[in-house]
Amino acid sequence: MKNINESPEMEKIDCLILGHYEMGTSEIHSALKAGGVTSGSYRDFNLGFVTLEGNNYSLTELYNSILNKNSVEDKIVRNSNTFNAAISYLGTYLNKRNTSFDYITSVDLEKERLEKILTEKEVLSIALLTTLYVTPTPIIEIVDFIRSLNDKVKIFIGGPYISTMCRTHDDDYIAYVAEHVLKGDYYINSSQGERAMVNLIEAIKNNDPIDDIENVFYIEDGKLIKNKMKAEQNTLNENMVDWSLFKSDNKEYVNIRTAISCPFTCAFCGFPENAGKYQTVPPEMVIEELHQLVKFNPEIKSIYFIDDTFNVPKKRFKELLRLMIKSNFDFKWHSYYRCQFADEESIELMKESGCEGVFLGIESGSDTILGNMNKGSKVRQYEKGIKLLKRAGITTFGAFITGFPGENESTIKETIDFIENSGLDFFRTQMWFCEHITPIWRQREKYDIKGEGFTWSHSTMDSNTASNYVEEVFCNIKNVTWLPQHDFDFENVWRLVHNGISIEEIKRVAKLFNKDIKKKILNPSNFEMAKENYQEIESIISNKILMPKDV
Structure with a gap:
């Protein structure tokens, strides 16, 4: 001491x-494996790493290992x-x-x-x-x-x-x-x-x-x-970030929020109750913060607007986009996006203002399950929104939940069919996580819900069956690329894009990575990554990042 x-x-x-x-992935693997390889948390994690020469790698770690091997440190990708x-x-x-x-x-x-x-x-x-x-x-x-x-x-x-x-x-x-x-x-x-x-x-x-x-x-x-519990209500308007306090970091990627909480009450989500009253920052104040951010951090490449519902209310969203266009910012941006509110005008404004991609909380391809979830949307609205985003060249990632109360083989088939024909660029589904703070828990008698977390059952499914379906979706979807959640997710797509790797090349790398995960799911004893898959991933990265610029 x-x-x-x-x-x-x-x-x-x-x-x-x-x-x-x-x-590191190996550390997390050891911690989760201690809880049992059949647990929902381990099976979810198992879809996010491969094993190469006895070491476990996330997709990010595999990418970084190739750069490290070739002493290319300035393109390393990390959450930080x-x-x-x-x-x-x-x-x-x-x-x-x-x-x-x-x-x-x-x-x-x-x-x-x-x-x-x-x-x-x-x-x-x-x-x-x-x-x-x-x-x-x-x-x-x-x-x-x-x-x-x-x-x-x-x-x-x-x-x-x-x-x-x-x-x-x-x-x-x-x-x-x-x-x-x-x-x-x-x-x-x-x-x-x-x-x-x-x-x-x-x-x-x-x-x-x-x-x-x-x-x-x-x-x-x-x-x-x-001590006594009482929800804090700190007003964003009065606490906008002062970027002059953080001007020495040479930041290229930044998370920004322009709202607190969420105006919706999806049955699977306890966030609105936990986060308090929904509040938004006026567009003019957001623009003022963005100007200050750029002033003190001129190297900014991409901004992630982390509001749960960035495009709601629609009028505010469009006004903010017009002000961003008028400001002529150089950076790109991505965000969460409520797909059922998509329209041609807002998507044109998004593209012109620098939007490169959106995270879509679609959750299900079944209108029955969407109704149970209180999503306030229909599959046809998602289909229309994705089509408009695709036409504008905005990259899409769809997030889905498997096993929500009411889910059965038929509704899962609807979701699989929806994903395959959606036109999405990327997707992922996860097993429903049962939290007692969420609105659906108040309907536990209706659906006969028991348990919590990753271990649960209800009248139409249990958590083990849901995990089986997640793996089935992972193994069988052909037309849309699965993105691993562990240490990669949607955020790292943009770090790779700004390192010079195209969306199509990222898809190819992810599919090669997933190919070996599929192999270990179908045959757990065969978990070592195929040498030819690694070599192809290395070739894609080398051709875009490691090759001299004058070659």
Whole structure:
């Protein structure tokens, strides 16, 4: 343990914000495999990696290994390539309230800098974000690293991992994990949580009690203490990101949000109830932020608008697009998109303003299941929207859910037929995840729903059967390319595109990758990637990235 002494000469930081810690596929594989290879979580993960010479690789890791082998570091793809929206928003929020902060974008890549800050500066607290974590392992490793260097700093853990744990487990489980597994000092259970964090920091600075700080829980004398819960309603209009605070990172990819929560009440989704009242930022304020972003980060290539419903309300969406066109921005952008609201005018504006692709939460190709989901859409609307997007040259990714209450062999066949004939560029389906916070749970008697998470049953299906169907869809869809979720997903398509690989080449690479996953599903003992498939992937990447520019 290094000696951390308070000194007037040491720079003081109220809060150090930690971004993502990127675990390797082999580490995640070991953690999930421990829970059983027949579990829904493992079977879902199993569709996202191949094994080459005894090592497990995601599609991203396979791509990066080819670049590393040829010493091409500037084209490496990582989640940290995209600047974390939680860092930009939280940092701005803290700064506006006279709370000093610093941040680490990528914990694994910036460990030396993190060590320097923890040993050479007086850090009051650390905010550990958990947006992309599916296991506790990265949180454990980060906390252990911090404690080995500085045992005085207070560690706050919040974000989706904590919120999900609180929604899906009882107090005994939460208490055990908080005290013996994660070992943080304070936990924030809120879809926002910024106000709770500021209040915690002020209480610690002033040595004040924390028992009245909302949305916080902690362990005291071996007991779980849960403060009062109350949804935060931090107004986006009053907390637009100040990009002058983040001007030294040379960011090429950035996540931006222009709305909070969602105006829809899909039966499978608990987000609107957890996130609070739906609110949007006026188009003029969004444009002002984009101008500031470009001013301080002129290298921007692509922006991901992470609003759940970026094209709703339609009038606001079109107004924003017209202002983007008028501003003549150089960057491209992509977003989530409600396909049933597609029309020719908005799609023309999207294309002209720089839209390169959209993530479509289609969920099912069956009108029956869409009705059960309360999606407020019909298959014919999806067909029309995809056709318009395809005509405009906007790349499409369709996300689907398999096994939702009411699902049966017939509705799955409808979805398979829809995907095959949809014209989508990419797709993926996942087994329905049963959460008790979602609206469908209030209809559990109607559908005879039992269980939770990845283990459930209802009157027409169970989770094991749903996993079988997911694998069947993966193996049999021919006309649309499956994108793995683990460590790739829709976001990495654009990183590869901006590295010089075309959409058609990405499809080819993904299909070769998926070919070996299909092989291990059909014959689990035959899991080693075929040498000819790897060589073809390497050839595609080499021809686009590794070859000298003058050849």
